[in-house]
Amino acid sequence: MDRPGTGLPPVRAEMRVGLLGGSFDPPHAGHLHISKEALKRFGLDRVWWLVSPGNPLKPHGPAPLSERIAAARALVDHPAIAVTDFEARVGTRYTAETLRELRRACPGVRFTWLMGADNLVQFHRWENWRSIMRAVPVGVLARPGLRLAAQTSVAARAFAHARLPAPQSRRLGGAVPPAWCFVNVPMVDLSSSAIRARGEWRGRKPG
Numbered sequence: 001m002d003r004p005g006t007g008l009p010p011v012r013a014e015m016r017v018g019l020l021g022g023s024f025d026p027p028h029a030g031h032l033h034i035s036k037e038a039l040k041r042f043g044l045d046r047v048w049w050l051v052s053p054g055n056p057l058k059p060h061g062p063a064p065l066s067e068r069i070a071a072a073r074a075l076v077d078h079p080a081i082a083v084t085d086f087e088a089r090v091g092t093r094y095t096a097e098t099l100r101e102l103r104r105a106c107p108g109v110r111f112t113w114l115m116g117a118d119n120l121v122q123f124h125r126w127e128n129w130r131s132i133m134r135a136v137p138v139g140v141l142a143r144p145g146l147r148l149a150a151q152t153s154v155a156a157r158a159f160a161h162a163r164l165p166a167p168q169s170r171r172l173g174g175a176v177p178p179a180w181c182f183v184n185v186p187m188v189d190l191s192s193s194a195i196r197a198r199g200e201w202r203g204r205k206p207g
Helices: 029-041 065-075 086-090 095-105 117-121 129-135 147-151 154-158 166-174 192-197
Strands: 016-022 046-051 081-084 110-116 138-141 180-183
Touching: 016 029, 016 095, 016 166, 029 046, 029 065, 029 081, 029 110, 029 138, 046 065, 046 086, 065 081, 086 095, 095 110, 095 129, 110 117, 110 166, 117 138, 117 147, 129 154, 166 180
Parallel strands: 016 046, 016 110, 046 081, 110 138, 138 180
Antiparallel strands: none
């Protein structure tokens, strides 16, 4: 299934595709690590990096999209992981909107939203966050120091009934939403903000 003009990789109906969204400012080994873990842990066929034009929850704009896309594609070293600028192409700003457009562009594809435990902590601040939970399964991969905060977050409590036990995590990619799963994985303790602060990302000055 090719969708000309969408910037999406080829995909077939019934494939299980994990979606890792973010500014990727810059992309780094941590993004790649959790993507590979998600493929294994959640029974996924593909992972797509949705490189966003900008994050509504961040006060400062990211580096130019073209630079972040190029850096992400240069970093990816796995055939099941792909990078797309879909959000910029369709003009969506929030995740709920992006998911609606993805499902329209790729009927029959089983999408799973992926996030780190830090995002689950503040997930209730996202636009229409409840509709996201009801639209697609959500896979949460733990990051150092945030396990307890994530598992007691507003979203975790609100959808406690839909939580899939970690030993059953490979069922998530084919689960009927609402469904979410929290897994502990060995993590690469990197962050884009720390890389920018050290001046190691040429796309934007620190700060």
